[in-house]
Amino acid sequence: MTLTWPIIIAVAAVLLAPLVGGLLRGLDRKLTARMQGRLGPPLTQPFYDFGKLVGKSRSVSSRASIAWVWSYFLLTLTAFALFFLGQDLLVVFFILAFAGGALAFGALSARSPYARFGANRELLQMLSYEPILLLAAVAIYFQTGGFTVYSVFEANQPLLPFLPLVFVAVLVALGIKMRKSPFDIAASEHAHQELVRGVYTEYSGPHLALIELTHWYELVLLMAFLALFWVQPLWVGVLIAFAAYFLELWIDNIAARLRWSWMLGASWGVGIGFIVANLVLLSVLL
């Protein structure tokens, strides 16, 4: 392949992702409100929140956390760009894991019990979903013969009919990565505050805005990964990703929070179990 098109796509994705991610978050808040019988904020609310946070005065508990926030943002951006360049999924997930770690280390560098609890739980969340994402990449390798995003596009059939259980496992990982109930363990959502804001407690103002921006990139990246399960043609995959997003919001609204040990059990048991079962079935049946 020539390198021109992937670069154009990646640049376009990096530029458009904040818009798409912000609108997705707005849709999230709107739909959540509707499910609760409320009207909800406008669709553009995340952008207002972002703008307001940028305009707040800077106050940090620890200067190291600024470095960690920026590395969280830049590492996620790197993973994002690599994905849209059609590069290796394993590398994307490894960089994403280090980015998640940076968020937790930033919280740990402030002397706050709430941030500390949140950071520990964030690391536990990563422990839960990382094996799923990595094994999903392995499953994609078994199906397409390559670890790259490009190889998925090269394959002549969609992945989902062959890897349905892997998709279910990835949905579990999506729930944890989106920090939604029942997995909003590290940074309790706004109304439930026994952890204050967990891993985000010590971040404020522009740094919190940067974290929010990174979440938008993360969200678009995860949606793109879900869409990868059906890229012949691509619009089916996009529809599947949106359906998965809606399912996640629905689960968020009907589920209470799990304890971290339950999360670990569920994600390792269901997630890894499903992926292994899928690979075994695939090798037996085909």
Add this chain to the structure above:
Amino acid sequence: MGFLKRARVKSPWILHYCTGGCNGCDIEILACLTPLYDVERFGMLNIGNPKHADVLMITGPVNWKNREVLQRLYAQTPDPKVVIAVGACAATGGVFHNCVNTLGGVDKVIPVDVYVRGCAARPEAIIDGVVLALQKLEEKRSGGVAHAAGAR
């Protein structure tokens, strides 16, 4: 910048703290979040962290025990911020007026921008108070009013 100024008014995150009232006003504040009033329509969120808050919503007459907590919450909230004293107690001490253990109002400790009357304050009045506070928040951006007249 126009957008940043507009965003400030469109996204007030509220920290709610009770300084020893009867919890009547607190229940009314939380009632604002319910489907009947649904203040999230205006981007308002009830947030538990002073470091993320824009609006401090204080109820109760303030006593000697939680005076310091209130001062600390005020200090931890990044600028620009507004303070709303909700209910009769927060304004003047209310039914606790002249009690030895209370200070008689939020403005004895931190500067207050908006007073919401009522015992307990009605949700409609609280929402009105927030709208008024947001106008002051906008002025603060342009270096206008620092805090309400009469506040100490």
